[in-house]
Amino acid sequence: MELLREGESLEACLERYPEYRERLRPLLEIAQTLEGRQPEVAPSPYFLVELKSKLTREKHEGR
């Protein structure tokens, strides 16, 4: 999995572990898809500005 993350191809990874090839392939295919294609999300700009303002203005009330 680390090799995939470092940019090595799926086939190159499998060639390193031929004895586990058939077991590894389906898992690495899933990992490869998860690694590169996660949908991105973002908070609203209003939220970002409001929270930044709150964090940098409020007096810290120690508990």
Add this chain to the structure above:
Amino acid sequence: MRRSSLQKADDRELIAGAAKGDREAFGALYERYVFKVFRHVYYLTSNLHTAEDLTAQTFLKALEAIHRYEMRGVPFLAWLLRIAYNLTVNHKKVRNNGTAPLPEAVEVQGILYSPEASCEAKADGQRVWEGVRTLRGDQRQVIVMRFVDGLSYSDIAKVLGKSIGAVRVIQYRALSALRRRLEDDLGHYYAKSRAG
């Protein structure tokens, strides 16, 4: 510190400043990590507004506790995610809903794909990520930390309070479960990809 110097400062400097009450330093840390914390919480809660609320709570708690953060412990992001994780767990307990799904679909307000992603890649990624939302809690947590947050096994282990070996086992089971479910649902798709 001026804004430009804050942006260039490393985490260690900013954390030290924030621990001494420098709110601008904490603000710089916030800008550096808010998107990552938000993404993490969103993938666990499936709801944009809940994710915003828990992200805000995470940073407010971090502000209160930053003087207790230890530089030699977990990286700052992992520390933030541990706070976020605890808040998310508590939120789910309150809602009595420990199985909140991941996003139903990726095409909702606020969600964007990277420009270079092809239409086909979008469809493949969407199928797999829809499968992730069916995973049980700890498996989904590890997948999100590994593939959304990009954390190392060591840092995931620290966030979850588990051994590295345990994290690897959870990930293995998660990927296996995900593969089985996708093969059941999308057998033709993976049969085609294998043939190709």
